[in-house]
Amino acid sequence: MAKVTYIENNGTEHVIDVKAGLTVMEGAVKNNVPGIDADCGGACACATCHVYVDAAWDSKTGTKSAMEESMLDFAENVEPNSRLSCQIKVSDELDGLVVRMPESQH
Amino acid sequence: MGSVSAHVVVLGAGHAGGTLVALLRQYGFEGPITMVGDEPIGPYQRPPLSKAWLKGEADADSLALKPLEFYAENQIDFRPNISATALKRADKLVELSDGSTLSYDLLVIATGMRPNKLPLPGAELSGVLSLRSAADAEELKSHLKPGHHVAIIGGGYIGLEVAASARALGAEATVFEREARILSRSACEVLSTFFTDYHRARGVTFELGAQIERLVGEGGKVTGVKMADGRTIPADAVLVGVGGKPNDEIAADAGLETARGVVVDLEARTSDPSIFAIGDCSHRPLPHYDRMFGPESVPSALEQAKQVACAITGRPAPTPEVPWNWSDQYDLKLQIAGLPFDADQILVRGDPASGKFAIFHLKGDQVQSVEAVNAPPEYMMGRQLIGNRKHVNLDRLADPSVSMKEVAA
Numbered sequence: 001m002a003k004v005t006y007i008e009n010n011g012t013e014h015v016i017d018v019k020a021g022l023t024v025m026e027g028a029v030k031n032n033v034p035g036i037d038a039d040c041g042g043a044c045a046c047a048t049c050h051v052y053v054d055a056a057w058d059s060k061t062g063t064k065s066a067m068e069e070s071m072l073d074f075a076e077n078v079e080p081n082s083r084l085s086c087q088i089k090v091s092d093e094l095d096g097l098v099v100r101m102p103e104s105q106h
Numbered sequence: 107m108g109s110v111s112a113h114v115v116v117l118g119a120g121h122a123g124g125t126l127v128a129l130l131r132q133y134g135f136e137g138p139i140t141m142v143g144d145e146p147i148g149p150y151q152r153p154p155l156s157k158a159w160l161k162g163e164a165d166a167d168s169l170a171l172k173p174l175e176f177y178a179e180n181q182i183d184f185r186p187n188i189s190a191t192a193l194k195r196a197d198k199l200v201e202l203s204d205g206s207t208l209s210y211d212l213l214v215i216a217t218g219m220r221p222n223k224l225p226l227p228g229a230e231l232s233g234v235l236s237l238r239s240a241a242d243a244e245e246l247k248s249h250l251k252p253g254h255h256v257a258i259i260g261g262g263y264i265g266l267e268v269a270a271s272a273r274a275l276g277a278e279a280t281v282f283e284r285e286a287r288i289l290s291r292s293a294c295e296v297l298s299t300f301f302t303d304y305h306r307a308r309g310v311t312f313e314l315g316a317q318i319e320r321l322v323g324e325g326g327k328v329t330g331v332k333m334a335d336g337r338t339i340p341a342d343a344v345l346v347g348v349g350g351k352p353n354d355e356i357a358a359d360a361g362l363e364t365a366r367g368v369v370v371d372l373e374a375r376t377s378d379p380s381i382f383a384i385g386d387c388s389h390r391p392l393p394h395y396d397r398m399f400g401p402e403s404v405p406s407a408l409e410q411a412k413q414v415a416c417a418i419t420g421r422p423a424p425t426p427e428v429p430w431n432w433s434d435q436y437d438l439k440l441q442i443a444g445l446p447f448d449a450d451q452i453l454v455r456g457d458p459a460s461g462k463f464a465i466f467h468l469k470g471d472q473v474q475s476v477e478a479v480n481a482p483p484e485y486m487m488g489r490q491l492i493g494n495r496k497h498v499n500l501d502r503l504a505d506p507s508v509s510m511k512e513v514a515a
Contacts (some may be wrong), residue, residue: 045432074486
C-alpha cells in the first residue's frame with residue numbers, strides 16, 4: 001500500500017491509498033479521481049493518463065519504455081517530468097508519491 | 107439541462123454505462139441514478155478479455171471499472187442480472203426482466219451489442235463459443251492449452267487476438283475467413299497481408315476464402331469444422347467472431363429512430379429529448395467525416411458517456427474526438443486513428459517487413475485515417491492531421507527519414 005497524492009490542474013488534491021501492484025493510473029480511475037481518462041485501460045495506446053511526477057520521485061518511478069517515450073513525445077503540454085501513469089507500478093517504495101494532472105488529456 | 111435532481115436510469119452496465127454513472131458523480135450530479143445490467147458483475151473492461159484475461163494476466167478486480175462498493179458509496183443503485191424488457195415512453199417508464207418497473211426523468215440506453223451466431227448446422231454444439239462477456243472469456247480460456255486445437259471462425263480483430271493468445275498458451279489455432287483475406291471489413295490489403303504473415307510465422311493456420319458446410323460433433327460436443335471441399339478440420343473448441351448486432355430493439359419497439367443502432371446526435375440524444383443512447387448500441391454522427399456510423403469501439407463509448415454527462419450536468423459539450431482504436435497481438439501494437447471513408451489513395455510509410463510501419467489513407471493530400479503498427483509517432487501525429495485537416499506533402503510523408511513532426515509542420 002502507498003499513499004499517492006493526485007493533484008488536479010485546478011489544484012484540488014486527492015490522497016488515495018493505492019494497493020501495491022496496481023498502476024498509478026488504476027489508483028486514480030478506480031477511485032473516480034478526475035483528470036486521468038485512461039481510455040485504453042492501461043495498454044499504453046492512448047496517452048490519456050498523462051501526469052507530471054514531482055521531481056523528488058523521479059528516480060523511484062522507473063524509466064520510460066520506448067513506447068511510452070514515443071507516445072508522450074506527441075502528447076499535449078509535455079514536460080521533462082511527464083509520464084503515462086498506466087506505466088508506473090505502485091509499490092511500498094512509492095508511499096508519498098505526488099503526481100499532477102495536465103489541463104486536458106485530449 | 108442542469109437537471110440536478112432528475113432520476114437518471116441507465117440500461118446496461120458495460121463500459122459505456124459504467125463510465126457514464128461515474129462521470130455524472132465526478133461532474134457533481136446529485137440526483138438519483140439507477141443502472142441495470144444483465145451480467146452478474148459490475149461494469150468492466152472488455153478489451154483485455156481477448157488478451158490479458160486469456161493469458162491469466164488480469165483478474166476480475168483489475169478488469170472492473172470500479173470496485174463494486176463504489177456504486178453504493180456514490181448513491182448509484184446498481185442492479186445486476188436484470189435487463190429491460192420494454193420502454194414506455196409516454197409514461198417515462200421501463201419494464202424490467204424481474205417484473206418490476208422503473209420511472210425515469212432521463213433514460214440512457216447503453217445495451218451494447220451481441221455477437222452474431224453462426225448461421226450453420228452445428229452452431230448449437232457445446233464448445234462453440236463467442237467472446238463478448240467475462241463469462242465467455244472464462245469458458246474460452248479453459249480450451250486454450252497445449253494439445254488443444256481452437257478453430258476461429260472470422261478473421262477480424264477478436265479472432266486474431268484470440269489466435270495470438272492461443273499460441274502464447276501453446277494451443278493450436280486455425281482461422282477460417284470467408285473472404286479472400288482477413289480484416290477485409292476493417293483494414294486494407296497491406297495490413298491484412300502483414301497480419302496473416304505474422305500469425306503464420308507464429309504457427310497459426312489460415313483457411314482463406316473458406317466455405318464452411320457445418321460444425322460436426324460427438325455427444326453434443328463440437329469436434330471439428332466440415333468444409334465444402336470435403337475436409338474436416340478437427341477442433342476442441344470453436345470461437346465464432348463474425349461481428350455483432352446492436353441491442354437496439356427496445357428503442358425500436360418504443361418508436362425511437364434506429365439504423366443499425368439507436369440514432370443519436372452529438373450529445374448522444376435520441377429522437378426523444380429525454381432519452382440518450384451510448385456505446386455499441388448507438389448509431390452516431392462522426393463530425394470529422396460528415397456522416398453517421400457505429401464505431402463499435404471503447405473510445406467511442408467513452409466519448410459518448412462524456413457527451414451525456416456534460417449534457418445532463420449543463421457542462422459545455424466536449425470537443426469531438428477523432429475516432430480511434432487499438433489491437434494488441436503478440437508484440438505488435440496496432441493503433442488506428444480515423445476511418446478510411448472517401449480515401450482515394452493509400453500510402454505506406456516504413457517497411458512492413460521491419461514490423462514497424464504505418465498505412466495512411468488519403469483523400470487528396472489530407473489524411474482520412476492511419477493504421478500504425480508499432481509506430482506511435484505516425485499514430486499520434488496522424489490523429490492530429492485527421493483532426494486539423496491539414497494538407498500534407500505526400501513525398502515527405504512517404505519518407506521515414508523525415509520525422510512526423512516535420513511532416514506535420
